[in-house]
Amino acid sequence: xxxxxxxxxxxxxxxxxxxxxxxxxxxxxxxxxxxxxxxxxxxxxxxxxxxxxxxxxxxxxxxxxxxxxxxxxxxxxxxxxxxxxxxxxxxxxxxxxxx
Numbered sequence: 001x002x003x004x005x006x007x008x009x010x011x012x013x014x015x016x017x018x019x020x021x022x023x024x025x026x027x028x029x030x031x032x033x034x035x036x037x038x039x040x041x042x043x044x045x046x047x048x049x050x051x052x053x054x055x056x057x058x059x060x061x062x063x064x065x066x067x068x069x070x071x072x073x074x075x076x077x078x079x080x081x082x083x084x085x086x087x088x089x090x091x092x093x094x095x096x097x098x099x
Contacts, residue, residue: 002098002099003099004070004098004099005045005067005069005096005099006069006070006071006072006075006094006095006096006097007065007066007067007095007096007097008067008075008079008095009061009063009092010049010062010065010090010091010092011060011061011090011093012057012059012060012061012062012090012091013084013087013089013090014088015087015089016057016089018056018057021053021054021055021056022049022051022053022054022055022062023054025084025090026087026088026089027082027086027087028084030082031083031085031089031090034079034081035047035065038078043069043078044065044067044068044078045067046064046065046066047063047065048063048064049062049063050062050064062090065092066097070096072095072096075094076094079092079094
């Protein structure tokens with residue numbers, strides 16, 4: 001039986017500005033602080049972008065979050081307070097991951 005984890009794809013949100021690099025997007029600092037807090041609390045195992053902060057986004061996928069749990073609802077709740085999500089800069093797609 002495979003182990004089940006939860007992952008979240010970090011995607012371009014409706015307010016993402018194509019004329020700005022990632023580090024200059026609205027509330028990205030708050031997003032990074034949330035990821036660090038969730039890592040220190042043991043909620044996530046890893047998180048990171050698919051490109052460098054000083055690059056322009058190509059496509060819609062920004063990064064990946066790997067949760068230390070399998071419960072999709074709990075993972076979604078952990079991401080509700082993300083200021084970048086609230087600002088519309090990013091969006092999440094939370095999925096099960098079978099290892």
